[in-house]
Amino acid sequence: MLEESCSLKEILKPLENSLSSEVVRYNITRRNVWDHNVRAMSRPNFSPTKQMDIKFTDNEGISEGAVDLGGPKREFLRLVLEYVRDHSGMFEGPQGKKVLACSIAALKGNSYFYAGQLMAMSIIHGGPPPQFLSPVLTEALICGPDKVIVSAEDVANEEIRSQIILIRDASSEDALEDAVSKASSILALSGCFRRIDMQNRGEVAIDIASWYVLQRTRAAYESFSEGLTALGMLSALKTYPVQLRCLFVESIERLTAEHLENLFKVHLSEAGSNKYHGECITLGFWRDYLQDAECKIGY
Secondary structure, rough: HHHHHHHHHHHHHHHHOOOOOOOOEEEEEEHHHHHHHHHHHOOOOOOOOOOOEEEEEEEOOOOOOOOOHHHHHHHHHHHHHHHHHHHHOEOOOOOOEEOOOOOHHHHOOHHHHHHHHHHHHHHHHHOOOOOOOOHHHHHHHHHHHHHHOOHHHHHHOOHHHHHHHHHHOOOHHHHHHHHHHHHHHHHHHOOOOOOOOOHHHHHHHHHHHHHHHHOHHHHHHHHHHOOOOOHHHHHHHHOHHHHHHHOOOOOOOOOOOHHHOOOOOOOOOOOHHHHHHHHHHHHHHHHHHHHHHHHHHHO
């Protein structure tokens, strides 16, 4: 198949077919979802290709007894991805535009690798996609961090972002000199010791932003991307970036009543029958429900 003509479903199908019939059990409590996930991934019999059997327990260890037909698995994947995004310390930045943070504890615990592997598994095992990575991090995964241009706006740290912008947007030699003085620490850390003038200030700003976002976190990036190779996910992303980018970057398009309605194909009874008329009434209620839900959410 030509790369440009492949649909998302066609690309993911071979990856889904790589899943085995073997099962691995996850014993999970919602309050410690990440720790229990790592424990399951660390077992000798673990493999990302195995089917996930999720067993939730309460704090006293009493099993909820749910047979995993999709519900418990999706809830687990949703909860653990939310933890990775918001509470793990591995990512920073605004919602929907997360970049890798530099965490020594996460590096020591191999957490970046587990996070990448988890994201690949969530996509292929039918969980929610990790649509919270920034476009610049996603491009780094596709092209490599050395080939991505980073802007000051991609820097999550507000103070450092402001210092870079002051250098980039300096309107005079005096303003530039003051901006360079304020950014002396980040300039030294990034290894930028050259003379900065009005001609190269924009290039310097890009270099500092690139160092902060992608080079400073290079060890985290290498571990994270290695985990993302699970189930062929990273390879597929590099081969089909146009189709798969939407799985990692927040989509601008909102889910509407029409989108949901188009997910289903209606099969009605024979026209004119009593059953047919009842089904039409039910179908009308269903479409009204979707429209009301759309208006309530405010899409």
